Amino acid sequence: MDYMKWAVTVIGLLLPLLIILYKLWLGRRISNRANNVDNASRTLDSIASASGSADSDTLLPLPFGEYEVFMNFRGPDTRYQITDILFRFLVNLKIRTFKDDDELRKGEGIWPNLVEAIEQSKIYVTIFSENYAYSKWCLKELAVIVEHQERNQGCIILPIFYMVDPRDVRHQSGPYLRAFRQHENFFDEETIRIWKAALNKVGALKGWHVKSNDEQGAIADLVTGIVWSHLSKNNFLETDKLIGMDDHIEVVKERLALDSPCMTIVGIHGIGGIGKTTIAKAVYNKVSPQFDRCSFVEDVREMLQQRDGIIILQKHIISDILRSDESIANASEGIGIIRDRISRFKSLIVLDDVDEKFEFDEILGNIKSFLLGSRFIITSRNVRVLSTLTDDCKLYRVREMSHHHSLQLFCNHAFKRDSPPSNFETLSKDIVYVAAGLPLTLKVVGSLLFQEEEAIWKDKLRQLKEIPEEKVVERLKINYDTLNEEAKQIFLDIACFFIGEDKELPSYMWSDCGLFPITNINILIQRSVIEIVKTHLFQMHDQLRDMGREIVRQEDIRHPCKRSRIWSNEKALDILLNKKGTNRVKGIRIHDDRDKKKPGDISKECFMNFLELRYLDIKARMLNDDFSNYVPGLRSLRVSFKYSGRMPNFSVDNLVIVELFRLRGT
Template sequence: MTKIWSKELRILKQCVSNWKSQSAEIENIVKVVTNIVSPKPSSSLSDDIVGMHSPLHELEKLLLLLSDDDVRVRVVGICGMGGIGKSTLATILYGKISHQYDSSCFVDDVSRIYGDYGPLGVQKQLLCQAFMQENFSICNLSLANNLIQTRLCHRKVLLVLDNVDEGIQLEKLAIKRERLGRGSRLIIVSRDEHILREYGADEVFKVPLLNDENALQLFCRKAFKCNHVAKDYESLTDSALKYANGLPLAIKVLGSFLFGRDVSEWSSALIRLKEKPTKDIMDVLRISFDALDDMEKEIFLDIACFFPFKREEYVKEILRIRGFYPDIGIRILIDKSLITIFDGWEIVMHDLLRELGRSIVREKSPHEPRKWSRLWNQKDLSNVLRENKIAENLEAIVLREFCIYREELPVEALSQMSNLKLLIILSLTENLSFSGCLHFLSNELGYLEWESYPFTCLPSSFQPNKLVKLILDYSNIKELWKGIKVEE
């Protein structure tokens, strides 16, 4: 209704623009009426939305909505990991400003529509919304391209393309900035920053995680249906918020799930989460993982299991030895919002993405760690070493966490890991000691670091042809091998 009014009023304004004596007056009437019929923006944030004012303001600044120079076309990207609130932010912004445009359109899932109906499906939706016609009969791409070109170029339009997950989608849609009328705004939402840069976005807005205060507020609304934590639930609330770590999707799902349950149910649900992350949340996060190439998947899993907070150069060195081309791989993970680089040097992966990676490693045989590709904690390593069975899937073991309980582990099972490429055992694990004889080590090993290595030499059968780095600080080693090794 509002849109129709605005449109009619603009047409009216155009018609009388030559009618100089009255045009100023009519312009005033147009302004007043437009203002009356326009939605009132700031009050439209629903009670369920928290902490949105600041991102909204930032985004408006990037869109140059507040500047006088409103004639150029501006393209702004919104990016961030799944569930962080990209679509929510774009929707709120759209509701707030769309009335200021001649035509507007919000395509809410480009990836799905493109997948189901191809570029024509998206273009149809775009044209139908922009021109408020139910059925735009366009039967082929060139007709659609033509329509977009001819009809949008004279209008000030607001276009939002949500959930673009491949660059080709934008290319095929043929929505070029030069085809949009003066003052138009194009907002592209994607988890992948590279797509946005490649398209030539003027700016990219990265949606931040919720701060502690807003996270608590959202959680309380969902879990207690009020604005404060209920008595006796304080520390459980802390654990839940620690788990969700500022991700609105996780806070909402978790809060809604816990609503109405008693303290013991909360406790057991939160403990269970550690072993079995919530499916609703993981399904959303997994979309980004599934879209990765094999090599990037391996890098993602290594970071999730071993290095969620480690120095970038250190991680890259290990990944290089693993044969994973980390320079490009890490860049791709950053672009896809799966990791960030903190302070220019530290790789940071959100806790829930780390959980996702670890659950992917466990998923095929959750109760048989010897079948996994990676081991990263004492409990599972202990299980595998004690079982002492063939573990041919195991590629990497990195034990750097403080070992909670004191135990002595037999090392024979290391001889059963013929594909082991990376082995790191650090002395934070001082509660851990090893017994038995090491007869064999995988010839695939490229990186071997074992602080306080307990034996006096490496196994004589070990052929270290692929070994690039060997670190045995504080070890009992006296000689590398018994006898002489001939390089092959």
């Protein structure tokens, strides 16, 4: 008898020590499986806490924040096994998880908070164990979970059968039968029926059967993957109201070829503010449920401009796909993680606004390392960046909006409705016409005019006809700022003088001035700032034209004579007739006479100081002098004249192109 007392005493002394050692061993094992889990995220509850009074009615506060996952389990059976392993995995992936423990609860007062946590959650992990059914708390929670899931089809239940036969759960046999025999002494028939129905439904679901020889960490990893996959499918991106985007979305989806097992990249390109990002987000929201993991990275261009920009971009993608913060020393290490771990998933990766600094192989590695079925959507203003990614990159150029959709988008921002009120209908249509189908302008101007009076609308319209909106210029100018100096000069010439003109003739002038037109015109086309239509004519979006002219205007706002290009008849005549010429002027265009009854107003003295003038477009009848010793730098002369009129005499030392146009009616 003394021996038995001694043994009990020894066991009583050693048991706490054994528990501590076991917890330390388990913690190390979990840490290895979870890749540096943040152990500070929680503290394991001590067994001693479980002996707290069950009669207390203290309302315990729930942790802050809405939950994504609710774990339902019997504490004594699984707390230091599959439950804690899975909880750590979920927390490591930044998934907000509520881990209830029936044995540690302090009374009935907390029940409303538990119901709230269940209703907040999207996923329920129920861990059935041998003694699960003995807990009224587990059964009450399960009944609420089943009821909530039936009302919200987007929620899912993931059952884990821990050391228990799923058939015992489903049919309430074995230990579950014994548990219900006890409950029948304390609970009414309806309560018993509801609990059994819940067990029957969840027990019939496909789940994981954990046996004594199974690796619990591996099973927890599988469950975590399913949880994250489901959550990511519901992680939609916010977008503006999708007006006029349906056709774009369908074209991009078609080019993604989602039914094909092949790897696909779709490149979306177009001018700034045309809606590339909105289209990419809308497509992402539509197709992301078809992928295991997804990542949407905005402002890649700005990200890569930062120090260690490649590593920052890699970390962003890795965090989205793996839901863990990885330490990356260099780009090669990041590529290794992407190759070895991200390549396991069928992924959708969207990279928004890339430029020349983006190199696919340097950032993501070999595209062939990704799982077949993965997809990439990449947006850029530079079509060359996209066309050089792979031979199979499918390109899609975004064009301006139709007038109908433009008006609808504008009205959504200006009036918070789809159409204008009758007293603003004409003004609205005039502003939409100036915006020329550019969503950025429509949104910015519409928002500025929201709830403003009519006088302000009229003033804004007059301003927009002369000066584009500042926020729009800032966005459009991003592409201009990345051009080399020669390409900038050609772009400004086109914006001010050559829209709708044949590309060949001004190219002679640019070539003679050392601007390398063949190369730089190609650059402008690739960056979506100009187009060549009908095989030979320059074309440019009205908002880009206005942006280019605003750049010239900003050279000197108060003194037009100190700007590089003069395309306004009024300003050009003022500068010439008042002899305000400066060596900053590179081009002048005058298409109308100031006074058709008085030809020959412009004399050679009017061209004093135009030492850098290389382009002149003027009518011959306005000239009445010998200009042979003036404008020495002139390369391109465009003169309109009457059939019987006298041609002006200019120096031919540097002229490379002379265009003569006969005036109508002569």
